[in-house]
Amino acid sequence: MVSPSITTRANGQETKARLLRTTETLFASKGVAGVTMRGVAEKAQTNLASVHYHFGSKEAMVLEMIQSKIEPINSKRRKRLDEAKVKFADKPLPNIEIFRALIHPVGEEVEKQITNQNGIIEIISRSFTEPAEFLDKIQKRFFGELSQVFMTELKKSNPNANEEDLYWNYHLAVSSMLGTLAQHRRMIDFSVGKYNQNAVSAMIDRLIIFVSNGFEAGIQIKQ
Amino acid sequence: MVSPSITTRANGQETKARLLRTTETLFASKGVAGVTMRGVAEKAQTNLASVHYHFGSKEAMVLEMIQSKIEPINSKRRKRLDEAKVKFADKPLPNIEIFRALIHPVGEEVEKQITNQNGIIEIISRSFTEPAEFLDKIQKRFFGELSQVFMTELKKSNPNANEEDLYWNYHLAVSSMLGTLAQHRRMIDFSVGKYNQNAVSAMIDRLIIFVSNGFEAGIQIKQ
DNA sequence: TCTTTCTTCAAACGATTGTTTAAATAATCT
DNA sequence: AGATTATTTAAACAATCGTTTGAAGAAAGA
Numbered sequence: 001m002v003s004p005s006i007t008t009r010a011n012g013q014e015t016k017a018r019l020l021r022t023t024e025t026l027f028a029s030k031g032v033a034g035v036t037m038r039g040v041a042e043k044a045q046t047n048l049a050s051v052h053y054h055f056g057s058k059e060a061m062v063l064e065m066i067q068s069k070i071e072p073i074n075s076k077r078r079k080r081l082d083e084a085k086v087k088f089a090d091k092p093l094p095n096i097e098i099f100r101a102l103i104h105p106v107g108e109e110v111e112k113q114i115t116n117q118n119g120i121i122e123i124i125s126r127s128f129t130e131p132a133e134f135l136d137k138i139q140k141r142f143f144g145e146l147s148q149v150f151m152t153e154l155k156k157s158n159p160n161a162n163e164e165d166l167y168w169n170y171h172l173a174v175s176s177m178l179g180t181l182a183q184h185r186r187m188i189d190f191s192v193g194k195y196n197q198n199a200v201s202a203m204i205d206r207l208i209i210f211v212s213n214g215f216e217a218g219i220q221i222k223q
Numbered sequence: 224m225v226s227p228s229i230t231t232r233a234n235g236q237e238t239k240a241r242l243l244r245t246t247e248t249l250f251a252s253k254g255v256a257g258v259t260m261r262g263v264a265e266k267a268q269t270n271l272a273s274v275h276y277h278f279g280s281k282e283a284m285v286l287e288m289i290q291s292k293i294e295p296i297n298s299k300r301r302k303r304l305d306e307a308k309v310k311f312a313d314k315p316l317p318n319i320e321i322f323r324a325l326i327h328p329v330g331e332e333v334e335k336q337i338t339n340q341n342g343i344i345e346i347i348s349r350s351f352t353e354p355a356e357f358l359d360k361i362q363k364r365f366f367g368e369l370s371q372v373f374m375t376e377l378k379k380s381n382p383n384a385n386e387e388d389l390y391w392n393y394h395l396a397v398s399s400m401l402g403t404l405a406q407h408r409r410m411i412d413f414s415v416g417k418y419n420q421n422a423v424s425a426m427i428d429r430l431i432i433f434v435s436n437g438f439e440a441g442i443q444i445k446q
Numbered sequence: 447t448c449t450t451t452c453t454t455c456a457a458a459c460g461a462t463t464g465t466t467t468a469a470a471t472a473a474t475c476t
Numbered sequence: 477a478g479a480t481t482a483t484t485t486a487a488a489c490a491a492t493c494g495t496t497t498g499a500a501g502a503a504a505g506a
Contacts, residue, residue: 011473012483031354033256037464047485049466054483058464128405129352131254168426172403172433179402180395182351203391210395210437217436218429234503238453260494270455272496277453281494 016054018044023065028122032062032130063137069123070142076105077146081153092157096212102150103177103211107204121184121200128182147174161219169218173211180207239277241267246288251345255285255353286360292346293365299328300369304376315380319435325373326400326434330427344407344423351405370397384442392441396434403430 022044026035037058041048055061080101084093109120127138151170158166184203245267249258260281264271278284303324307316332343350361374393381389407426 015483033354036462038462047483048464049486050484052465126355128402129355129358131256131354132349132352135352168429169433171406172399172430175403175406176395176399176433176437177402178406179400180398182405183394183398183401206391206441207395210392210399210441213440214399214433214437218433234453259492261492270453271494272456273454275495 012054015044015046015050019046019051019054019061020065020068023061024069024123027062027065027126028119031126032134035062059134063141066123066127066138067142069120070127073105073109073120074142074146076108077101078149080105081149092159093153095154095157095216096208098150098153098157099173099212099215100208102174103204103208106181107201110200110204121181125182125184128178158219160221162221165219169215172218173215176211176214177207238267238269238273242269242274242277242284243288243291246284247292247346250285250288250349251342254349255357258285282357286364289346289350289361290365292343293350296328296332296343297365297369299331300324301372303328304372315382316376318377318380318439319431321373321376321380322396322435322438323431325397326427326431329404330424333423333427344404348405348407351401381442383444385444388442392438395441396438399434399437400430 019040022040023035026039026043035058037051038048040061041051044051051061055064081098084097084101088094088097106120106124128135130138147170151167154166154170155163180203184200242263245263246258249262249266258281260274261271263284264274267274274284278287304321307320307324311317311320329343329347351358353361370393374389377389377393378386403426407423
């Protein structure tokens with residue numbers, strides 16, 4: 001028989017999606033330790049074993065959820081970088097354009113969520129305040145290759161800079177970005193009551209300026 | 224068994240110190256989740272229940288250990304700030320002096336440890352890659368009051384700056400510092416084989432420049 | 447010495463965790 | 477339809493954790 005689209009049975013894919021959403025919520029509010037197989041199963045209104053059936057393990061489930069959240073951002077990062085290259089027509093990019101391509105997509109993703117339930121910011125934030133073994137996996141998986149792309153671009157834009165300086169300050173820039181995202185909840189204490197999506201956007205814009213200026217101050221010209 | 228020691232008995236205080244050192248080692252290498260009461264007891268060659276006897280709970284034990292590591296750094300931070308005030312004789316401090324007082328003591332503490340076993344950097348790093356509930360306690364306990372001191376000083380040094388800009392960029396600076404310390408292991412990938420205490424010192428110096436320049440770029444002058 | 451206090455010990459408690467098993471149910475295919 | 481596959485279910489497994497208990501041991505005070 002046909003018409004598989006009209007029939008809306010609980011065909012596993014739907015359950016899986018429901019499990020991922022639940023994982024998202026739990027992870028955003030309590031981190032990886034707060035994601036328990038039983039908790040996910042219960043909140044997603046299914047059985048404990050079916051969670052293993054769909055993902056194989058807890059770690060695989062959480063990583064798949066994180067991937068679904070970070071991948072779109074990384075795509076935008078590459079896209080933004082490419083657009084900037086076109087715009088500047090093979091001339092070396094200003095550093096701030098490179099860091100904008102790296103950082104701004106995070107803000108865009110935040111704004112995309114009208115119903116700002118389990119914010120992407122919370123996901124990212126939690127991702128970088130997790131026990132180290134977990135964190136390492138995330139970094140290698142979602143940040144390794146991307147870093148090389150951006151590092152290459154920074155070299156092009158700063159051909160006369162000491163290479164060691166470039167590496168160090170790129171490291172500082174990325175660490176600052178991650179640290180700021182991870183620490184974003186501290187902001188709530190500052191901007192009492194005013195914490196919203198605009199506040200996040202403002203933070204992102206400020207972060208870009210902060211980071212690119214810090215970066216440029218740190219690289220010295222050869223000779 | 225035999226002649227435990229010529230000098231003293233195992234009088235509790237000694238056991239407690241031994242437990243704290245063990246906690247240090249485990250925490251530095253595996254984080255708070257890697258600190259198990261049984262593991263600590265075993266490595267410290269004492270009994271499980273005696274760990275509770277000395278600390279009351281696991282959390283209290285870990286926090287006491289962290290406190291013993293962070294307190295000296297915070298003392299140095301205040302001292303450095305006071306010294307700078309004296310040096311500049313009531314004139315407003317350059318921002319970089321303020322950030323140097325905030326950040327440099329971390330590097331000093333690293334250099335102090337000749338036998339660089341469970342480095343202070345690892346402790347701090349782990350402290351900021353822990354589940355959020357734990358992290359919040361650490362931040363409030365070891366960073367709340369200190370932040371106000373430094374914020375006040377920044378206001379004095381930038382009397383014409385927009386106060387909102389000051390808050391935001393101080394937040395960015397602190398987050399960058401914490402993020403960099405937390406992410407320090409990424410450096411190992413960069414400086415293969417060359418990762419040592421000098422590398423940490425170099426990182427600290429670069430971080431100070433990075434942060435103070437990022438900060439200054441972010442604050443705009445009123446009118 | 448006797449007594450009191452501090453410290454250590456073995457053992458169990460109680461709760462939670464990720465994972466696996468094997469049977470039951472639902473959907474799909476021939 | 478029947479056979480096959482995909483999914484869900486209840487139940488148990490196995491391991492780990494922080495904590496508590498009550499008694500034994502050691503040090504210090506009287």
